[in-house]
Amino acid sequence: MLPDTIHKLPREERFAYARLLAYMARIDNELTVDEMAMFEQRLGTALLSPGQRESIRAALKNPPSLEECLEELSGEAGRLALRDAVMMAAADGTVDEDERDALEDISEHLGLKEEAVEQLLNWTVKGYKWMKEGYELLDTLEE
Amino acid sequence: MFPDGMIHRSSQDRMRYAQVLVYIAAADGALVREEIAMIEAMMGKAMMHPESRITVRSGFEQPIPLEQSLADLEPEFAQIMLRDAALVAAVDGAYDRKELTALRKIAKVAKVSPNQLSDLLDWVVEGWNWFEKGTDILVK
Numbered sequence: 001m002l003p004d005t006i007h008k009l010p011r012e013e014r015f016a017y018a019r020l021l022a023y024m025a026r027i028d029n030e031l032t033v034d035e036m037a038m039f040e041q042r043l044g045t046a047l048l049s050p051g052q053r054e055s056i057r058a059a060l061k062n063p064p065s066l067e068e069c070l071e072e073l074s075g076e077a078g079r080l081a082l083r084d085a086v087m088m089a090a091a092d093g094t095v096d097e098d099e100r101d102a103l104e105d106i107s108e109h110l111g112l113k114e115e116a117v118e119q120l121l122n123w124t125v126k127g128y129k130w131m132k133e134g135y136e137l138l139d140t141l142e143e
Numbered sequence: 144m145f146p147d148g149m150i151h152r153s154s155q156d157r158m159r160y161a162q163v164l165v166y167i168a169a170a171d172g173a174l175v176r177e178e179i180a181m182i183e184a185m186m187g188k189a190m191m192h193p194e195s196r197i198t199v200r201s202g203f204e205q206p207i208p209l210e211q212s213l214a215d216l217e218p219e220f221a222q223i224m225l226r227d228a229a230l231v232a233a234v235d236g237a238y239d240r241k242e243l244t245a246l247r248k249i250a251k252v253a254k255v256s257p258n259q260l261s262d263l264l265d266w267v268v269e270g271w272n273w274f275e276k277g278t279d280i281l282v283k
Contacts, residue, residue, distance in 0.1 A: 037150055037187075039187075042184070042187070044183030044184040044185070044186055044188070045187075120281075123273075130266075130273050131147070133266060137226075
Protein backbone atom coordinates (compact mmCIF):
# COMPACT_ATOMS: atom_id res chain seq x y z
CA MET A 1 0.00 0.00 0.00
CA LEU A 2 3.05 2.15 0.18
CA PRO A 3 5.00 3.70 -2.68
CA ASP A 4 6.07 0.84 -4.91
CA THR A 5 7.85 0.30 -8.19
CA ILE A 6 5.65 -2.37 -9.76
CA HIS A 7 3.79 0.17 -11.88
CA LYS A 8 7.10 1.23 -13.42
CA LEU A 9 7.82 -2.21 -14.87
CA PRO A 10 7.05 -3.04 -18.52
CA ARG A 11 3.53 -4.29 -19.06
CA GLU A 12 4.57 -7.88 -19.83
CA GLU A 13 6.57 -8.07 -16.62
CA ARG A 14 3.68 -6.75 -14.57
CA PHE A 15 1.52 -9.45 -16.10
CA ALA A 16 4.07 -12.15 -15.24
CA TYR A 17 4.24 -10.73 -11.70
CA ALA A 18 0.46 -10.97 -11.32
CA ARG A 19 0.39 -14.48 -12.79
CA LEU A 20 2.73 -15.72 -10.11
CA LEU A 21 0.52 -14.18 -7.45
CA ALA A 22 -2.46 -16.00 -8.98
CA TYR A 23 -0.51 -19.23 -8.68
CA MET A 24 0.31 -18.47 -5.04
CA ALA A 25 -3.30 -17.59 -4.27
CA ARG A 26 -4.46 -21.05 -5.34
CA ILE A 27 -1.56 -23.12 -4.11
CA ASP A 28 -3.41 -24.58 -1.14
CA ASN A 29 -6.66 -24.92 -3.13
CA GLU A 30 -8.27 -22.41 -0.81
CA LEU A 31 -8.76 -18.75 -1.43
CA THR A 32 -9.75 -16.82 1.67
CA VAL A 33 -11.35 -13.41 1.50
CA ASP A 34 -8.21 -11.88 2.97
CA GLU A 35 -6.02 -13.55 0.35
CA MET A 36 -8.38 -12.37 -2.38
CA ALA A 37 -8.32 -8.81 -1.02
CA MET A 38 -4.54 -8.90 -0.94
CA PHE A 39 -4.45 -10.31 -4.46
CA GLU A 40 -6.80 -7.62 -5.79
CA GLN A 41 -4.76 -4.98 -4.01
CA ARG A 42 -1.58 -6.10 -5.73
CA LEU A 43 -3.37 -6.27 -9.11
CA GLY A 44 -4.39 -2.67 -8.55
CA THR A 45 -0.84 -1.62 -7.80
CA ALA A 46 0.35 -3.30 -11.00
CA LEU A 47 -1.97 -1.10 -13.07
CA LEU A 48 -2.90 -3.95 -15.40
CA SER A 49 -5.18 -3.32 -18.34
CA PRO A 50 -8.79 -4.55 -18.01
CA GLY A 51 -7.98 -7.38 -20.43
CA GLN A 52 -4.95 -8.44 -18.42
CA ARG A 53 -6.99 -8.40 -15.23
CA GLU A 54 -9.53 -10.72 -16.82
CA SER A 55 -6.73 -13.08 -17.84
CA ILE A 56 -5.30 -13.02 -14.35
CA ARG A 57 -8.68 -13.67 -12.75
CA ALA A 58 -9.09 -16.59 -15.18
CA ALA A 59 -5.69 -17.82 -13.97
CA LEU A 60 -7.19 -17.97 -10.50
CA LYS A 61 -9.69 -20.55 -11.77
CA ASN A 62 -7.09 -22.48 -13.78
CA PRO A 63 -3.77 -21.62 -12.19
CA PRO A 64 -0.63 -22.02 -14.29
CA SER A 65 2.14 -24.28 -13.00
CA LEU A 66 4.95 -22.71 -11.02
CA GLU A 67 7.37 -23.63 -13.80
CA GLU A 68 5.26 -21.73 -16.34
CA CYS A 69 5.17 -18.69 -14.06
CA LEU A 70 8.91 -18.75 -13.44
CA GLU A 71 9.76 -19.05 -17.13
CA GLU A 72 8.45 -15.53 -17.63
CA LEU A 73 9.81 -14.04 -14.43
CA SER A 74 13.20 -12.53 -13.89
CA GLY A 75 14.89 -9.50 -12.45
CA GLU A 76 12.94 -6.89 -10.58
CA ALA A 77 9.50 -8.28 -11.47
CA GLY A 78 10.53 -11.61 -10.00
CA ARG A 79 11.89 -10.12 -6.81
CA LEU A 80 8.77 -8.01 -6.26
CA ALA A 81 6.62 -11.05 -7.03
CA LEU A 82 8.45 -13.05 -4.38
CA ARG A 83 8.06 -10.27 -1.83
CA ASP A 84 4.34 -9.99 -2.51
CA ALA A 85 3.90 -13.76 -2.72
CA VAL A 86 5.25 -13.93 0.83
CA MET A 87 2.75 -11.32 1.98
CA MET A 88 -0.08 -13.14 0.23
CA ALA A 89 0.94 -16.49 1.67
CA ALA A 90 0.87 -14.95 5.13
CA ALA A 91 -2.44 -13.17 4.61
CA ASP A 92 -4.48 -15.99 6.17
CA GLY A 93 -2.23 -16.13 9.22
CA THR A 94 -0.18 -19.20 8.33
CA VAL A 95 2.28 -20.25 5.66
CA ASP A 96 1.79 -23.94 4.97
CA GLU A 97 4.36 -26.37 3.61
CA ASP A 98 3.30 -26.11 -0.04
CA GLU A 99 3.45 -22.34 0.11
CA ARG A 100 6.83 -22.37 1.80
CA ASP A 101 8.24 -24.80 -0.78
CA ALA A 102 7.00 -22.64 -3.65
CA LEU A 103 8.48 -19.51 -2.08
CA GLU A 104 11.85 -21.23 -1.70
CA ASP A 105 11.66 -22.39 -5.35
CA ILE A 106 10.97 -18.85 -6.52
CA SER A 107 13.82 -17.48 -4.44
CA GLU A 108 16.20 -20.10 -5.83
CA HIS A 109 15.05 -19.36 -9.39
CA LEU A 110 15.87 -15.70 -8.81
CA GLY A 111 19.26 -16.51 -7.33
CA LEU A 112 18.53 -14.81 -4.04
CA LYS A 113 20.38 -15.57 -0.83
CA GLU A 114 19.34 -18.73 1.00
CA GLU A 115 17.74 -16.92 3.92
CA ALA A 116 15.73 -14.51 1.74
CA VAL A 117 12.34 -16.18 2.29
CA GLU A 118 12.82 -16.41 6.05
CA GLN A 119 13.81 -12.76 6.14
CA LEU A 120 10.80 -11.77 4.03
CA LEU A 121 8.49 -13.70 6.35
CA ASN A 122 9.93 -11.88 9.35
CA TRP A 123 9.61 -8.61 7.46
CA THR A 124 5.96 -9.40 6.74
CA VAL A 125 5.29 -10.04 10.43
CA LYS A 126 6.72 -6.61 11.17
CA GLY A 127 4.44 -5.15 8.51
CA TYR A 128 1.41 -6.69 10.18
CA LYS A 129 2.55 -5.19 13.47
CA TRP A 130 2.85 -1.79 11.81
CA MET A 131 -0.67 -2.16 10.41
CA LYS A 132 -1.93 -3.23 13.85
CA GLU A 133 -0.34 -0.14 15.35
CA GLY A 134 -2.32 1.87 12.82
CA TYR A 135 -5.51 0.25 14.11
CA GLU A 136 -4.51 0.92 17.69
CA LEU A 137 -3.80 4.50 16.80
CA LEU A 138 -7.27 4.78 15.31
CA ASP A 139 -8.72 3.26 18.47
CA THR A 140 -7.16 6.01 20.54
CA LEU A 141 -8.12 8.80 18.19
CA GLU A 142 -11.45 9.49 19.86
CA GLU A 143 -11.21 12.81 21.63
CA MET B 144 -0.90 -2.96 2.59
CA PHE B 145 -2.80 -5.64 4.42
CA PRO B 146 -6.46 -6.72 4.46
CA ASP B 147 -8.36 -4.42 6.78
CA GLY B 148 -12.04 -5.27 6.65
CA MET B 149 -12.96 -2.69 4.03
CA ILE B 150 -14.56 -5.53 2.06
CA HIS B 151 -17.25 -5.79 4.72
CA ARG B 152 -18.39 -2.21 4.15
CA SER B 153 -21.36 -1.47 1.90
CA SER B 154 -20.70 -0.68 -1.75
CA GLN B 155 -21.81 2.91 -1.09
CA ASP B 156 -19.29 3.24 1.75
CA ARG B 157 -16.53 1.85 -0.41
CA MET B 158 -17.43 4.26 -3.19
CA ARG B 159 -17.22 7.23 -0.83
CA TYR B 160 -13.94 5.89 0.54
CA ALA B 161 -12.43 5.73 -2.96
CA GLN B 162 -13.79 9.16 -3.88
CA VAL B 163 -12.12 10.69 -0.84
CA LEU B 164 -8.83 9.07 -1.80
CA VAL B 165 -9.15 10.46 -5.33
CA TYR B 166 -9.83 13.92 -3.91
CA ILE B 167 -6.73 13.72 -1.73
CA ALA B 168 -4.55 12.47 -4.58
CA ALA B 169 -5.76 15.27 -6.85
CA ALA B 170 -5.49 17.98 -4.19
CA ASP B 171 -1.98 18.99 -5.29
CA GLY B 172 -2.76 18.94 -9.01
CA ALA B 173 -3.09 16.26 -11.66
CA LEU B 174 -2.79 12.68 -10.51
CA VAL B 175 0.60 11.08 -11.07
CA ARG B 176 1.06 7.39 -11.85
CA GLU B 177 2.13 6.60 -8.27
CA GLU B 178 -1.10 8.08 -6.93
CA ILE B 179 -3.21 6.21 -9.46
CA ALA B 180 -1.43 2.96 -8.56
CA MET B 181 -2.14 3.62 -4.89
CA ILE B 182 -5.83 4.34 -5.50
CA GLU B 183 -6.16 1.24 -7.68
CA ALA B 184 -4.53 -0.76 -4.88
CA MET B 185 -6.96 0.66 -2.30
CA MET B 186 -9.92 -0.13 -4.56
CA GLY B 187 -8.54 -3.63 -5.00
CA LYS B 188 -8.09 -4.07 -1.26
CA ALA B 189 -11.71 -3.00 -0.79
CA MET B 190 -12.67 -5.45 -3.58
CA MET B 191 -14.80 -2.85 -5.29
CA HIS B 192 -16.92 -3.97 -8.21
CA PRO B 193 -15.25 -3.29 -11.60
CA GLU B 194 -18.08 -0.93 -12.61
CA SER B 195 -17.70 1.02 -9.36
CA ARG B 196 -14.01 1.37 -10.11
CA ILE B 197 -14.83 2.84 -13.52
CA THR B 198 -17.05 5.40 -11.78
CA VAL B 199 -14.22 6.27 -9.40
CA ARG B 200 -11.75 6.63 -12.28
CA SER B 201 -14.09 9.05 -14.00
CA GLY B 202 -13.44 11.37 -11.06
CA PHE B 203 -9.69 11.47 -11.60
CA GLU B 204 -9.96 14.69 -13.59
CA GLN B 205 -12.80 16.21 -11.62
CA PRO B 206 -12.99 14.72 -8.13
CA ILE B 207 -16.17 14.73 -6.08
CA PRO B 208 -16.02 17.64 -3.59
CA LEU B 209 -14.65 16.45 -0.26
CA GLU B 210 -17.53 17.94 1.71
CA GLN B 211 -19.97 15.89 -0.34
CA SER B 212 -18.11 12.64 0.34
CA LEU B 213 -17.76 13.42 4.04
CA ALA B 214 -21.39 14.41 4.60
CA ASP B 215 -23.08 12.43 7.38
CA LEU B 216 -20.08 10.15 7.73
CA GLU B 217 -19.71 8.25 10.98
CA PRO B 218 -16.46 9.16 12.78
CA GLU B 219 -15.21 5.56 12.92
CA PHE B 220 -15.39 5.21 9.16
CA ALA B 221 -13.88 8.65 8.68
CA GLN B 222 -10.90 7.49 10.74
CA ILE B 223 -10.23 4.65 8.30
CA MET B 224 -10.54 7.10 5.42
CA LEU B 225 -8.15 9.44 7.19
CA ARG B 226 -5.58 6.69 7.64
CA ASP B 227 -5.66 5.66 3.98
CA ALA B 228 -5.89 9.25 2.79
CA ALA B 229 -2.69 9.97 4.72
CA LEU B 230 -1.03 7.05 2.93
CA VAL B 231 -2.21 8.31 -0.46
CA ALA B 232 -1.17 11.90 0.26
CA ALA B 233 2.33 10.76 1.16
CA VAL B 234 2.90 8.69 -1.96
CA ASP B 235 4.44 11.46 -4.06
CA GLY B 236 6.81 12.63 -1.33
CA ALA B 237 6.10 15.41 1.15
CA TYR B 238 2.60 16.48 2.15
CA ASP B 239 1.39 19.39 0.07
CA ARG B 240 -0.41 22.28 1.80
CA LYS B 241 -3.67 21.44 0.03
CA GLU B 242 -3.34 17.79 0.98
CA LEU B 243 -2.84 18.76 4.61
CA THR B 244 -5.88 21.02 4.48
CA ALA B 245 -7.96 18.13 3.13
CA LEU B 246 -6.57 15.74 5.75
CA ARG B 247 -7.52 18.21 8.47
CA LYS B 248 -11.08 18.35 7.13
CA ILE B 249 -11.33 14.57 7.27
CA ALA B 250 -9.76 14.60 10.74
CA LYS B 251 -12.45 16.98 11.93
CA VAL B 252 -15.21 14.63 10.79
CA ALA B 253 -13.27 11.73 12.32
CA LYS B 254 -13.01 13.61 15.65
CA VAL B 255 -9.24 13.50 15.45
CA SER B 256 -7.19 16.25 17.08
CA PRO B 257 -4.23 17.96 15.33
CA ASN B 258 -1.79 16.12 17.61
CA GLN B 259 -3.42 12.82 16.83
CA LEU B 260 -3.24 13.59 13.13
CA SER B 261 0.44 14.27 13.57
CA ASP B 262 0.83 10.82 15.20
CA LEU B 263 -0.93 9.27 12.23
CA LEU B 264 1.44 10.97 9.79
CA ASP B 265 4.39 9.64 11.84
CA TRP B 266 2.87 6.17 11.53
CA VAL B 267 2.84 6.58 7.74
CA VAL B 268 6.57 7.37 7.81
CA GLU B 269 7.20 4.26 9.92
CA GLY B 270 5.36 2.25 7.26
CA TRP B 271 7.58 3.66 4.55
CA ASN B 272 10.65 2.69 6.51
CA TRP B 273 9.33 -0.83 7.01
CA PHE B 274 8.45 -1.19 3.32
CA GLU B 275 11.88 -0.10 2.15
CA LYS B 276 13.50 -2.78 4.28
CA GLY B 277 11.66 -5.38 2.18
CA THR B 278 13.54 -4.16 -0.87
CA ASP B 279 16.86 -4.54 0.96
CA ILE B 280 16.15 -8.22 1.53
CA LEU B 281 15.65 -8.76 -2.19
CA VAL B 282 19.22 -7.82 -3.01
CA LYS B 283 21.16 -10.84 -4.27
